Amino acid sequence: xxxxxxxxxxxxxxxxxxxxxxxxxxxxxxxxxxxxxxxxxxxxxxxxxxxxxxxxxxxxxxxxxxxxxxxxxxxxxxxxxxxxxxxxxxxxxxxxxxxxxxxxxxxxxxxxxxxxxxxxxxxxxxxxxxxxxxxxxxxxxxxxxxxxxxxxxxxxxxxxxxxxxxxxxxxxxxxxxxxxxxxxxxxxxxxxxx
Amino acid sequence: xxxxxxxxxxxxxxxxxxxxxxxxxxxxxxxxxxxxxxxxxxxxxxxxxxxxxxxxxxxxxxxxxxxxxxxxxxxxxxxxxxxxxxxxxxxxxxxxxxxxxxxxxxxxxxxxxxxxxxxxxxxxxxxxxxxxxxxxxxxxxxxxxxxxxxxxxxxxxxxxxxxxxxxxxxxxxxxxxxxxxxxxxxxxxxxxxxxxxxxxxxxxxxxxxxxxxxxxxxxxxxxxxxxxxxxxxxxxxxxxxxxxxxxxxxxxxxxxxxxxxxxxxxxxxxxxxxxxxxxxxxxxxxxxxxxxxxxxxxxxxxxxxxxxxxxxxxxxxxxxxxxxxxxxxxxxxxxxxxxxxxxxxxxxxxxxxxxxxxxxxxxxxxxxxxxxxxxxxxxxxxxxxxxxxxxxxxxxxxxxxxxxxxxxxxxxxxxxxxxxxxxxxxxxxxxxxxxxxxxxxxxxxxxxxxxxxxxxxxxxxxxxxx
Numbered sequence: 001x002x003x004x005x006x007x008x009x010x011x012x013x014x015x016x017x018x019x020x021x022x023x024x025x026x027x028x029x030x031x032x033x034x035x036x037x038x039x040x041x042x043x044x045x046x047x048x049x050x051x052x053x054x055x056x057x058x059x060x061x062x063x064x065x066x067x068x069x070x071x072x073x074x075x076x077x078x079x080x081x082x083x084x085x086x087x088x089x090x091x092x093x094x095x096x097x098x099x100x101x102x103x104x105x106x107x108x109x110x111x112x113x114x115x116x117x118x119x120x121x122x123x124x125x126x127x128x129x130x131x132x133x134x135x136x137x138x139x140x141x142x143x144x145x146x147x148x149x150x151x152x153x154x155x156x157x158x159x160x161x162x163x164x165x166x167x168x169x170x171x172x173x174x175x176x177x178x179x180x181x182x183x184x185x186x187x188x189x190x191x192x193x194x
Numbered sequence: 195x196x197x198x199x200x201x202x203x204x205x206x207x208x209x210x211x212x213x214x215x216x217x218x219x220x221x222x223x224x225x226x227x228x229x230x231x232x233x234x235x236x237x238x239x240x241x242x243x244x245x246x247x248x249x250x251x252x253x254x255x256x257x258x259x260x261x262x263x264x265x266x267x268x269x270x271x272x273x274x275x276x277x278x279x280x281x282x283x284x285x286x287x288x289x290x291x292x293x294x295x296x297x298x299x300x301x302x303x304x305x306x307x308x309x310x311x312x313x314x315x316x317x318x319x320x321x322x323x324x325x326x327x328x329x330x331x332x333x334x335x336x337x338x339x340x341x342x343x344x345x346x347x348x349x350x351x352x353x354x355x356x357x358x359x360x361x362x363x364x365x366x367x368x369x370x371x372x373x374x375x376x377x378x379x380x381x382x383x384x385x386x387x388x389x390x391x392x393x394x395x396x397x398x399x400x401x402x403x404x405x406x407x408x409x410x411x412x413x414x415x416x417x418x419x420x421x422x423x424x425x426x427x428x429x430x431x432x433x434x435x436x437x438x439x440x441x442x443x444x445x446x447x448x449x450x451x452x453x454x455x456x457x458x459x460x461x462x463x464x465x466x467x468x469x470x471x472x473x474x475x476x477x478x479x480x481x482x483x484x485x486x487x488x489x490x491x492x493x494x495x496x497x498x499x500x501x502x503x504x505x506x507x508x509x510x511x512x513x514x515x516x517x518x519x520x521x522x523x524x525x526x527x528x529x530x531x532x533x534x535x536x537x538x539x540x541x542x543x544x545x546x547x548x549x550x551x552x553x554x555x556x557x558x559x560x561x562x563x564x565x566x567x568x569x570x571x572x573x574x575x576x577x578x579x580x581x582x583x584x585x586x587x588x589x590x591x592x593x594x595x596x597x598x599x600x601x602x603x604x605x606x607x608x609x610x611x612x613x614x615x616x617x618x619x620x621x622x623x624x625x626x627x628x629x630x631x632x633x634x635x636x637x638x639x640x641x642x643x644x645x646x647x648x649x650x651x652x653x654x655x656x657x658x659x660x
Contacts (some may be wrong), residue, residue: 015510015511015514016507016510016511017387017388017486017487017511019487019623019625021604021623021625021626021627021628022625022626022627025627025632026604026605026606026628026630027605027606027630029229029230029606030229030258030270030272030273030275030276030606031272031276032232032233032236032275032276032279033232033233033236034233034340044626044627044632049632049633072507073388073507074387074388074391074421077387077388077421077487078323078418078419078623078625079322079323079604079623080230080321080322080323080325080337080338080339081229081230081339082230082233082321082339082340082341083340085339100388100391101391102388102391102421103357103391103392103421103423104323104337104338104339104418104423107338107339107342107354108339108340108341108342111339111341111342111345112341160355161215162212162214162215162216162355163214163216163355165213165214165215166212166214166216166353169213169214171212171213171214171353174341174345174352174353175238175241175243175344175345175348175349177212177353178218178345178348178349178351178352178353179243179348179349181209181210181218181349181351184209184210185209185220185246185349185350185351188207188209188220189220189247189350192206192207192220192222193315193451193452193455194222194313194315194316194452
């Protein structure tokens with residue numbers, strides 16, 4: 001499936017170095033399927049020990065139905081758990097825009113067809129402020145032109161060129177494409193000294 | 195100009211460059227465990243695919259196994275279900291599994307090297323970010339997510355961007371009581387938890403060359419905590435000596451042949467790098483973390499940083515850290531009372547770590563306010579420790595001596611902090627909630643520092659305990 005653009009309301013999760021343990025605590029990974037992970041997203045930041053609601057964007061009704069997540073620096077650092085982006089995707093997230101992302105997290109998002117785009121600190125602040133003030137405004141992220149349109153804000157979004165191409169060509173769903181090199185893979189398997 | 199190890203090994207394993215520009219990289223050794231693999235097996239089966247090279251994948255159980263009673267079925271039905279899924283998947287696809295009844299079972303990053311599965315010049319992947327550990331042998335070892343595990347099972351390859359390479363040269367004289375853990379914590383503090391994004395780290399220099407293989411593994415293990423997905427050290431005589439006669443290492447003439455290959459992939463003396471960072475460790479003190487990521491650390495004799503001295507980003511995270519930890523800027527960490535101590539994990543759960551901790555513990559008692567556990571990284575580590583009587587030293591001091599597993603490093607098993615407990619931990623992550631309690635608190639340090647804290651009931655400088 002080609003992913004050329006995505007649009008939707010935004011949800012703002014502020015903070016640098018938000019690790020995947022915070023996105024999904026380890027105890028929710030005792031599953032053999034990703035299907036039920038929606039409720040696990042940011043669980044310990046959304047609920048206190050007695051199950052009472054804490055103040056968190058994912059609990060904030062103004063963000064109901066949002067599909068573009070806005071974040072700060074090094075989002076998704078730490079554990080390689082794909083359960084983290086899987087939980088976000090099942091909550092409704094289709095794209096993530098931030099200052100920077102951890103590498104394994106980006107790899108996981110890419111293989112799930114979730115584009116990640118980077119913007120400057122000033123730009124993310126402008127986007128976040130607007131999304132917080134006007135949560136009903138719809139953002140569009142055009143992958144081929146790498147352009148973000150958000151009301152009166154128009155910005156360039158930085159994407160890894162290879163990941164951008166993988167989205168546009170549909171090759172983010174990588175297994176079939178990798179299998180095309182079958183004869184080369186067999187050759188290399190024989191050729192390696194181990 | 196010559197080439198560095200990373201680029202040599204990458205080129206040897208690059209199948210081709212895909213139309214997207216990503217490289218298709220052959221993974222020579224694939225390690226799996228019970229937590230991140232079941233969905234990958236479901237994915238290949240849903241697509242009607244099979245495991246392409248079952249002999250290139252090895253499985254073990256570590257994340258969710260209980261460390262007290264490992265008899266089956268496990269008391270936790272969810273854990274039992276996951277173990278069964280791994281047993282079914284590996285059986286169905288002809289993959290070797292080291293389960294809790296197998297003498298080779300243990301934390302995946304401990305058993306790979308210990309069995310000699312991990313060798314120089316390999317590409318190694320595992321659905322776990324601490325796969326960087328295996329780079330200590332001069333391999334490219336990287337953590338992947340579940341969809342990439344799917345790709346490795348089905349094709350033995352992944353689609354990946356080629357990173358740049360940063361040389362980290364460590365020189366100087368390491369003081370008594372200062373360890374590999376302290377070196378890597380210092381590197382992460384200096385370069386930042388996101389400093390390594392887009393880079394592989396090559397650790398070199400006289401201090402690194404003088405380290406044992408187990409110490410090198412501690413360094414490479416935490417590369418990911420500095421944002422670098424890959425960290426490695428060139429193979430040398432220390433590496434070859436470690437590998438000789440390990441079960442999965444070629445023997446006799448085949449060993450000599452392998453040795454030639456291993457030597458050939460080391461970085462050339464005139465190799466090029468994209469960046470260089472130099473660290474002199476003379477004067478380095480034992481490090482402890484005070485915050486909510488591994489880059490928030492200080493020397494044991496320093497005071498906590500003042501927010502006004504930090505840049506805006508660091509101050510934001512530090513402020514959140516102080517609020518979570520209940521610490522105040524400008525104060526000392528020395529003397530901070532602790533509630534728990536954990537010695538183990540893929541970072542510091544090897545025999546040399548247990549020996550170092552036991553040397554501190556011997557003849558002392560765990561403070562009555564502290565519950566302390568020692569969890570060997572593998573069954574082989576446990577057997578060796580018991581042979582040396584280390585288990586007795588620990589239990590006589592009041593530590594609990596457990597069975598092999600990840601235990602309280604990530605608390606996907608019964609080993610967890612309770613409430614706001616503060617833990618002196620030899621593990622790798624101090625993230626909020628990491629050790630199983632959403633309000634629990636973790637201070638990372640070397641195993642000897644964690645042992646010293648356990649017997650003192652508070653954070654102390656292990657160098658003053660001689």
